[in-house]
Amino acid sequence: MELYTNLRQGEKGAWLSIGTYLLLSSTKLTIGYIGTSDALKADGLNNTTDIIASIAVLIGLRISQKPPDSNHQYGHLRAETVASLVASFIMLIVGLEVLVNSLKSLWEPAGTTPSLLTAYVAIGSAAVMYVVYRYNLALSKKIRSAAIKAAAFDNRSDALVSIGTAIGILGAIYGFPIIDTLTAIVVAFIIIKTAVEIFWEAVQSLTDAFDIDEVETLSVLIRNVEGVIELLDFKGRAHGNMYFIDVTVSVNPYLNVFESHRITEVIEHTVMRENRFCHVFVHIEPHIEENPPINENKSPTI
Template structure:
């Protein structure tokens, strides 16, 4: 009669230590983003004031929030990649989730402020004719923001960082908001003066919605939220296909930073030695980490 030996193992998906060059690339992308955002914010606010565009001013303050977000990302990136210590024996990976939560909350706050300010302008009938130069500036910023998004998303995928991805989408939201502002300015130039602050309202709502989404997802990660059912099925299939594995059960997953922690009981032939059982578990771990993106 064959005996079944249950081997318990904890699998860490993704590398536990991000390569130094990848971390350097991530920090460089955030620093570049912060500098560009500061320049763009100054340009937007100054131009909006000179050419009477409340939408462009609102978009400028949105861009300022990007610079704040970039600073949060840099700090979190440094802390989350520290090695485990006596006070944080499982590492500092949750700093990334916490930083993403701050990003989401800041987005929601900025979006709400933009909506309030734009509604106030419409109700107060403080709509003026916008200078055409504001349109060219807004269109130029769309191109710059889209390029920044693609650069940052490329880096985020390279280092597999949800925090950097969130920051990249923040840049994309700016490109979208600048597009809406441009449409509002065009409407204003054709005599529909309320369209400029109306564009500000739409931008604010989009920003607030994205902030709420990021906050919800990062909060779930901070509370040990499990992976998707699709990822769970892949893990189960990979482990069961490992030579020497007779079965597995009690698979539990949780997201920590850009990693997925998996706890699983692996069943092997009970007549095997402990070392043989351990080697099978190590092979199962290797297969999971290699086959999952």
């Protein structure tokens, strides 16, 4: 099934993030220690927490691929959304930590002047994380994965943190340590903002919120299906990148079972042409007019 194939593709993005963070965190901690840069060491510690977030995303993607069972008859697709929720919490903690440490440094004297090498490492790390961010963002759009999208935004936040680290190091080298603090505060707010956005999107999905524009688009398509007289009810919810749609339509009450079933199949195919990740449940109701015409030859039976 294409859905589960996409989830397996999503694992590539999670593994890429994990491998990149392992490499960068070890490099930053080593060079930060050698080059006496507290900022680079802090950035390296930040990446160690990102490893945990990426592992959470990977676990969520793995669980999402499990087939439906007796307790999860719609499958385990929402595990992916839970993973993005966990990632948002980790990003929020990192953002608050960066903010608190930056505010503390406003009245703490600067330490030893760091080596220029540490600035080069920070700039290189930012470039690497930006490439990973672009890859994961494109992958998340391709497979419609909330978890990989969260991972991509985490990658972007880390690129910004590394840029801030480089600016702070250069500021300290050239005698303007306040630049480090101001940049770190701005970066902290960017991380916190991103975390809140990911958190809100995950909560909306977990509480069965559904995109109003998507409702309008699919409703118009269903109303235009031949044989549908009225769209009586429309409900939708998201499980990962899969949509489950429940609709109730009214049709001619004198249609036989075969003809009514044909209408439900046309509705399902119409919706899936618009969004191939939609699963549609159609309920048929007989259309009852307020002032029905008298028909002496035929009357409905119940």
